[in-house]
Amino acid sequence: MEATVARPAEVARRAGAVPAARWLVWGAFAVVLLVAPLLFPSSLGRSMLSQVGIAIVACLSYNILLGQGGMLSFGHAVYTGLGTFVAVHALLGIGNGTLPIPVSLIPLVGGVAGMFFAVLLGYVTTKKAGTPFAMITLGIGELVTAMALMVPEFFGGEGGISANRTAGKPFLGITYGPQIQVYYLLAVYTFACTAAMYAFTRTPLGRMLNAVRDNPERVEFIGYSTQRVRYFSFVIAGFFAGIAGGMYALNFEIATAEVVGAGRSGAYLLFTFLGGATFFFGPIIGGVLMVLGIGLFSELTKAWQLYLGLIFMFMVMYAPGGIASLIMMNLRVAAHRKLHRLWGWYALLTAGALVMLAGSAALIELVYHLQLGATSGPTLQYVGMTLDIGAASSWLGALAVAAIGLALFEFVRRRFALAWGRIQSEIETTMTFKEPS
Amino acid sequence: MEFFTISMLNGVSYGLLLFLLSSGLTLIFSMMGVLNFAHASFYMIGAYIAYSISKVTGFWPALVVAPVIVGILGAIFERLCLRKVHKFGHVPELLITFGLSFVIIELVLLVWGRSSVEFPPPEILRGPAFTLINSSLSGLHLVSGAAPPAMCTSADAAVRVVCSPFPGTRAFMMLVALAMLVALWLLLTRTRIGLVIQSALTHPEMVESLGHNVPRVFMLVFGAGSALAGLAGVIGGTTFVTEPAMAASVGPVIFVVVVVGGMGSLAGAFVASLLIGILQTFAVALDYSLVNVLQPLGISVGAADHSLLKLTISQVAPILPYLLLVLMLIFRPKGLLGTREG
Numbered sequence: 001m002e003a004t005v006a007r008p009a010e011v012a013r014r015a016g017a018v019p020a021a022r023w024l025v026w027g028a029f030a031v032v033l034l035v036a037p038l039l040f041p042s043s044l045g046r047s048m049l050s051q052v053g054i055a056i057v058a059c060l061s062y063n064i065l066l067g068q069g070g071m072l073s074f075g076h077a078v079y080t081g082l083g084t085f086v087a088v089h090a091l092l093g094i095g096n097g098t099l100p101i102p103v104s105l106i107p108l109v110g111g112v113a114g115m116f117f118a119v120l121l122g123y124v125t126t127k128k129a130g131t132p133f134a135m136i137t138l139g140i141g142e143l144v145t146a147m148a149l150m151v152p153e154f155f156g157g158e159g160g161i162s163a164n165r166t167a168g169k170p171f172l173g174i175t176y177g178p179q180i181q182v183y184y185l186l187a188v189y190t191f192a193c194t195a196a197m198y199a200f201t202r203t204p205l206g207r208m209l210n211a212v213r214d215n216p217e218r219v220e221f222i223g224y225s226t227q228r229v230r231y232f233s234f235v236i237a238g239f240f241a242g243i244a245g246g247m248y249a250l251n252f253e254i255a256t257a258e259v260v261g262a263g264r265s266g267a268y269l270l271f272t273f274l275g276g277a278t279f280f281f282g283p284i285i286g287g288v289l290m291v292l293g294i295g296l297f298s299e300l301t302k303a304w305q306l307y308l309g310l311i312f313m314f315m316v317m318y319a320p321g322g323i324a325s326l327i328m329m330n331l332r333v334a335a336h337r338k339l340h341r342l343w344g345w346y347a348l349l350t351a352g353a354l355v356m357l358a359g360s361a362a363l364i365e366l367v368y369h370l371q372l373g374a375t376s377g378p379t380l381q382y383v384g385m386t387l388d389i390g391a392a393s394s395w396l397g398a399l400a401v402a403a404i405g406l407a408l409f410e411f412v413r414r415r416f417a418l419a420w421g422r423i424q425s426e427i428e429t430t431m432t433f434k435e436p437s
Numbered sequence: 438m439e440f441f442t443i444s445m446l447n448g449v450s451y452g453l454l455l456f457l458l459s460s461g462l463t464l465i466f467s468m469m470g471v472l473n474f475a476h477a478s479f480y481m482i483g484a485y486i487a488y489s490i491s492k493v494t495g496f497w498p499a500l501v502v503a504p505v506i507v508g509i510l511g512a513i514f515e516r517l518c519l520r521k522v523h524k525f526g527h528v529p530e531l532l533i534t535f536g537l538s539f540v541i542i543e544l545v546l547l548v549w550g551r552s553s554v555e556f557p558p559p560e561i562l563r564g565p566a567f568t569l570i571n572s573s574l575s576g577l578h579l580v581s582g583a584a585p586p587a588m589c590t591s592a593d594a595a596v597r598v599v600c601s602p603f604p605g606t607r608a609f610m611m612l613v614a615l616a617m618l619v620a621l622w623l624l625l626t627r628t629r630i631g632l633v634i635q636s637a638l639t640h641p642e643m644v645e646s647l648g649h650n651v652p653r654v655f656m657l658v659f660g661a662g663s664a665l666a667g668l669a670g671v672i673g674g675t676t677f678v679t680e681p682a683m684a685a686s687v688g689p690v691i692f693v694v695v696v697v698g699g700m701g702s703l704a705g706a707f708v709a710s711l712l713i714g715i716l717q718t719f720a721v722a723l724d725y726s727l728v729n730v731l732q733p734l735g736i737s738v739g740a741a742d743h744s745l746l747k748l749t750i751s752q753v754a755p756i757l758p759y760l761l762l763v764l765m766l767i768f769r770p771k772g773l774l775g776t777r778e779g
Contacts, residue, residue, distance in 0.1 A: 066528075070528060072531055072532070074535075124763050124766050124767060127766055127770055128766070128770070130527055130528075131466075131470070131472045131527055131700075132696060132700060134472065134531055135472065135692045135693075135695070135696050136696065136762065136766060138689055138692055139689060139692065139693055139696070139758075139759045139762045139763070140759065142689045142759050143756050143759035143760070143763070146755045146756040147756065150748060150752060150753065150756075262689075266539070270536075270539070273532060303543065303547060305539070305543050306540060306543035306547060309536055309537075309539035309540035309543055310540060312532075312536040312539065313518065313533055313536035313537065313540065316522055316529055316532050316533045316536055317518060317521045317522055317533065320525050320529050364547065367547050368547055371547065371548070371549075371550055
């Protein structure tokens with residue numbers, strides 16, 4: 001996996017194209033952050049954009065563990081969530097005048113808090129790698145969640161604690177009352193954290209972390225302590241997670257026990273993976289998806305988490321690099337001018353997937369409606385059709401559509417896999433001719 | 438005394454249920470290196486399937502059929518999904534079982550709804566299995582079934598009589614878990630397939646070259662582990678409550694059991710299950726806090742209204758397993774009976 005990540009960069013560096021390309025990408029990122037609230041001027045749009053910024057930082061910090069360190073954590077929300085709690089307390093402190101810092105620095109307060117707890121808890125967590133690491137993070141996550149309900153002085157019990165982000169003195173007319181001011185503050189933090197985390201991947205520690213992921217035994221032989229590399233990286237991930245938590249505190253002005261909960265940790269894992277853990281920009285896609293999923297898809301269907309879980313399992317099996325790797329692989333094909341041979345396959349695959357989705361979604365909605373049937377009548381509207389949970393035709397029809405879709409998709413997929421493999425081997429032969437190593 | 442005995446029995450029965458769950462998890466882990474994150478989901482789905490079957494046929498057929506169905510589902514999952522990601526390494530394996538747990542909980546919500554369902558134990562298990570009678574006159578003795586009320590009340594006010602019933606479902610839980618424990622041990626040590634499984638644990642290539650189908654053995658083990666979880670689910674579902682949160686409540690605890698016992702050690706899982714079962718049961722029953730400890734020592738607690746000091750042991754009971762996990766990792770990272778470090 002590392003080879004596919006490094007090779008285009010190396011090729012580009014030899015051509016001397018890196019600075020220009022990199023300026024372009026980062027510049028585009030900054031422009032997107034600047035322009036986005038102008039494109040979505042509604043308050044819902046701006047609120048969601050702010051959440052996207054938070055999710056991007058959180059998922060990127062998670063990917064330091066998952067993608068770069070190969071550490072699968074089930075308790076990342078501990079560090080974002082504790083960052084949120086400390087940040088809300090800091091906001092309260094600003095409000096009653098005991099804490100003389102500007103509101104703009106609240107995310108940093110969260111970051112320091114996240115780092116502190118990562119130093120404390122990470123020492124135990126990073127003693128192990130692999131599967132035991134995953135189980136320990138799960139245990140520590142449960143520990144902190146249970147503690148959150150036990151110590152209401154700090155965590156506010158069931159209701160959580162809330163604060164007011166307009167508590168500080170206005171600076172150049174910035175009060176953080178309007179959402180747009182908060183958005184731009186969060187955008188600055190998003191950009192800075194993204195840049196800092198990218199820079200981290202280029203540091204010796206970041207490189208060692210990749211080595212620890214790929215071949216820990218050899219790293220030990222060279223003389224590094226894998227445990228210490230994991231620990232330091234964990235602390236850095238905790239710092240950025242805490243910043244995301246502090247940004248959350250500014251945006252929502254409330255911290256409840258669920259911000260440290262297992263559900264949120266699971267969401268970070270799910271969406272970071274869906275976005276793509278093997279590429280740096282993957283979690284950015286994941287963060288956008290997370291906000292879209294929680295905000296929009298949940299309005300579309302009540303069973304959206306089921307679709308999410310199924311898509312996730314499907315991705316683990318067929319595209320373990322996430323969406324980012326799908327994009328990069330197709331870019332590579334496009335760079336070798338072979339993408340035109342795949343368009344037909346993609347159209348067929350999409351058609352098959354859509355038919356399958358239409359059928360299985362009808363089934364899922366029917367089952368779901370059966371569950372609620374007593375209250376809302378026997379029929380439901382589904383893409384312009386009226387389905388009846390009492391009629392066999394609805395059930396059989398949905399089943400038939402789903403089965404046909406599945407057969408079509410599988411039929412196309414097998415042939416597509418052959419075509420894909422052929423193109424990949426063609427590309428690889430040209431590459432070895434170009435740069436013998 | 439009767440408090441101690443009954444709490445001990447409750448703790449042991451809960452611990453045995455945990456072992457029923459963690460044995461399957463440990464077996465799958467030590468064999469395939471896969472930590473099945475969805476193991477507790479199989480537990481939950483066992484309870485729900487048994488609930489649906491028991492509405493038609495009654496409890497006893499459900500007790501047999503539901504674990505079989507769960508086992509088959511587990512084997513299908515292994516064959517269709519897990520085997521595909523096996524070549525990608527351990528993290529994707531963990532991820533796919535994580536995804537499965539996500540899907541299963543949503544399916545349960547979809548099919549059976551958000552609230553808990555009524556899954557009563559059969560008639561014969563409803564009453565107490567036996568009753569401990571502690572009388573200050575005649576000492577401790579034991580009556581099978583429910584004690585007649587006449588024995589639990591005394592005419593004389595000076596004589597103290599306490600009756601402590603032990604629920605039949607708990608006794609049944611112990612019985613089934615012990616039977617499964619013995620069956621599993623006999624299967625692993627005394628049968629041909631057990632020997633193949635044991636050798637496939639350590640030397641899969643050698644077993645394969647001797648002509649055994651190791652992937653099929655993996656599938657069988659995964660199915661059997663899931664079936665064990667399903668069986669635990671049937672019993673746990675009737676004894677406790679059958680609800681969509683039951684996987685999330687027991688899942689992290691069995692992971693703790695596996696780590697504390699030592700990754701991949703069946704005997705360690707047994708010891709850790711009993712330890713955690715007894716620990717939690719006793720903690721729930723104890724109502725002491727730090728304030729109770731400090732006051733007799735003469736330390737005046739100024740901030741006595743601080744909730745940390747006022748927390749009773751019963752309130753911290755839910756976090757005790759995780760505290761045990763952290764302590765174990767600091768002082769004995771390989772677990773109680775584990776052999777692997779790191």
